[in-house]
Amino acid sequence: MHMHKYEKIWLIFGGITLIVFLSVIGVSAFAMGHHPPSDMTTIDPEKVKETAPFDDPGLKKIGDNEYEAVMVAQAFMFGEPLEVPKGATVHFKVTSADVVHGFSIPGTNVNMMVTPGHINTITHTFDEAGEFLIICNEYCGVGHQAMSGRIEVN
Ligand code: CUA
Incomplete structure (x- = not known):
C-alpha cells in the first residue's frame, strides 16, 4: 500500500x-x-515490633525540652497519648505496621504519609499549650475515620 x-x-x-x-x-x-517519603530510612514492616526504636515506642527526652516520639501507626491507632511541656520540640519517628496511613496534626504544619517499610520523620515545636489531635488522612480501612492520637501540651 x-x-x-x-x-x-x-x-x-x-x-x-x-x-x-x-x-x-x-x-x-x-x-x-x-512515593518516596522525606526520610528514606527503611525497616522490615513484618518486624516493626522487634526493631529498635519501635520495640519500645513512646516519648523520649533527648535534650532541653526536646523529645523523640517513636510511634507505630496501625489500623486504627497511633499508640498511647503523648504529653509534652509547652515549647517542646518533638521529633516524630513513625512507621506503619500494616498499610499506608496519614499523620497530620491540625493547627500545625505536621502532615506526612506513613508508609510501611519506611521510618517517616517530621519535627514540630509546640509553642502553644493545648490538646492536639493526630489524625489519619489516608484512607486505610473501615476504622479510618476513627483513627486518631492525642498530644497534650502543658
Ligand atoms: Cu489510618 Cu486512615
Whole structure:
C-alpha cells in the first residue's frame, strides 16, 4: 500500500505522541505508587515490633525540652497519648505496621504519609499549650475515620 509522504509523517508523529503520553502516565503512576517519603530510612514492616526504636515506642527526652516520639501507626491507632511541656520540640519517628496511613496534626504544619517499610520523620515545636489531635488522612480501612492520637501540651 502506498502512503502519501505527509500521511506517513503524521502517523509517525501521532505514534510518538502516544508513546510519550503513555510513558508519562506510566511514570507518574509508578512514582505515586512508590512515593518516596522525606526520610528514606527503611525497616522490615513484618518486624516493626522487634526493631529498635519501635520495640519500645513512646516519648523520649533527648535534650532541653526536646523529645523523640517513636510511634507505630496501625489500623486504627497511633499508640498511647503523648504529653509534652509547652515549647517542646518533638521529633516524630513513625512507621506503619500494616498499610499506608496519614499523620497530620491540625493547627500545625505536621502532615506526612506513613508508609510501611519506611521510618517517616517530621519535627514540630509546640509553642502553644493545648490538646492536639493526630489524625489519619489516608484512607486505610473501615476504622479510618476513627483513627486518631492525642498530644497534650502543658
Ligand atoms: Cu489510618 Cu486512615
